[in-house]
Amino acid sequence: MMISKRLSELRKKRQWSLQYIADQLNIAKSTYAGYESGYRQPSLEAVKELATLFGTTTDYLLGATDEEQPSIELTRPTVRLTVDGEAVTEDEIIQLIAFIRAKRDIENKK
Amino acid sequence: MMISKRLSELRKKRQWSLQYIADQLNIAKSTYAGYESGYRQPSLEAVKELATLFGTTTDYLLGATDEEQPSIELTRPTVRLTVDGEAVTEDEIIQLIAFIRAKRDIENKK
DNA sequence: GTGAATGTACGCGAATCGCGAACGAATGTA
């Protein structure tokens, strides 16, 4: 079960106890322990709350993605980018990439 | 139930039948119908498959976000950007934002 | 030693699941 693996990893990384998480979600320690062991599956609501608690996404918890923090590669634009709520155009992204590459080039020559 | 609302919206927008979705997920029509009516909750696995089928995210289906397509606001420093696999620094992002804003300013004055 | 905290496992009653079946309404076909 992917979610049990992810929960276990995230919790240990933060050095949180089972009890702490159970308290945050208002569920029994044994209930949350079941999530990590794979003995139980959290409700959809619990999944949402866990994602918030861990500061990650439900997609990551469920294994729909492997990126704990959403991260985007500009040269392969799979998501919509916005600045001040307004979409960044494709042309602008191309310019941004050129800008970053040029900047790195200069840095590397030092 | 947020997910039932979202599923219903997405399916109708695509003009798909209950049966079609049920076939895609290999579940009974009544089972999927239960998801939309709120009478049943899909399993975590089903949520993942539904997100794939609809081309959206589990976060959207569960109501953890309101954006159907993942979209990233650059001015929020929660995102990790990469170019050619290498992380874009926070300073660089600030410069990018300034660049975009300046560009828009010029456009607007035309 | 003693107490508290941690992680693990189990049994129980209650809740929920997925399914097939049945239904009326709408649509298609001859």
Next chain:
DNA sequence: TACATTCGTTCGCGATTCGCGTACATTCAC
């Protein structure tokens, strides 16, 4: 018009899974 098909909705059923309390071994602090 008659008839069949598709659609969305709802129900009961058996089986599964849930969340909880509880118990236990281990570890740590005092």
